[in-house]
Amino acid sequence: xxxxxxxxxMDCAEGRAANLPCNHSTISGNEYVYWYRxxxxxxxxxxxxxxxxxxxxxxxxxxxxxDRKSSTLILPHATLRDTAVYYCIVRKGGSEKLVFGKGTxxxxxx
Amino acid sequence: xxxxTQTPKFQVLKTGQSMTLQCAQDMNHNxxxxxxxxxxxxxxxxxxxxxxxxxxxxxVPNGYNVxxxxxxxxxxxxxxxxxSQTSVYFCxxxxxxxxxxxxxxxxxxxxx
Numbered sequence: 682x683x684x685x686x687x688x689x690x691m692d693c694a695e696g697r698a699a700n701l702p703c704n705h706s707t708i709s710g711n712e713y714v715y716w717y718r719x720x721x722x723x724x725x726x727x728x729x730x731x732x733x734x735x736x737x738x739x740x741x742x743x744x745x746x747x748d749r750k751s752s753t754l755i756l757p758h759a760t761l762r763d764t765a766v767y768y769c770i771v772r773k774g775g776s777e778k779l780v781f782g783k784g785t786x787x788x789x790x791x
Numbered sequence: 792x793x794x795x796t797q798t799p800k801f802q803v804l805k806t807g808q809s810m811t812l813q814c815a816q817d818m819n820h821n822x823x824x825x826x827x828x829x830x831x832x833x834x835x836x837x838x839x840x841x842x843x844x845x846x847x848x849x850x851v852p853n854g855y856n857v858x859x860x861x862x863x864x865x866x867x868x869x870x871x872x873x874x875s876q877t878s879v880y881f882c883x884x885x886x887x888x889x890x891x892x893x894x895x896x897x898x899x900x901x902x903x
Contacts, residue, residue: 722897723897724896724897725881725883725894727891730891777888778839779834780850781826783831
């Protein structure tokens with residue numbers, strides 16, 4: 682699976698959009714981009730995933746660049762409860778494996 | 792709506808003791824997984840079961856065994872616990888291997 686690079690930490694003001702970047706320059710054509718988050722010591726929570734097109738659900742939006750070498754997770758109106766570690770994972774279609782890196786620690790400030 | 796349930800939530804063992812961590816899911820998922828997470832690190836896959844009756848090694852299987860007891864349950868066994876196995880253990884499941892995984896809340900295991 683392709684490696685991903687994320688900033689170790691980010692801050693965001695409550696109510697503002699949080700934009701979390703991820704580089705995956707060695708991604709191949711059949712690999713999906715997944716985002717999970719882990720709040721405090723809880724189990725990871727699935728957020729969103731995509732292959733080529735931008736995706737949106739009730740939690741977030743995922744913007745994937747045209748060359749697919751990077752992506753951005755957008756939390757449109759961050760709340761204090763969005764403070765968590767966010768993991769960007771690239772995974773082959775049909776693969777069982779999720780390879781977690783160290784993620785980005787997002788702190789939402791009041 | 793329990794999802795993925797792990798027991799126990801906390802456990803302290805002495806070196807050399809054995810222990811089985813239990814995981815059950817009520818979502819009729821085919822695939823189940825065991826991960827460990829060490830401080831400041833992401834999760835690492837120990838074993839997984841793509842379907843009932845099958846198990847496969849992940850990234851860090853040494854020192855562990857697993858049993859897929861039935862479709863609902865996937866247990867992780869430490870036969871002779873070592874301090875290096877002190878970690879938080881997470882179980883996960885998904886309907887099929889290419890779909891998002893649902894995680895339990897973890898078992899915090901300390902080995903003295």
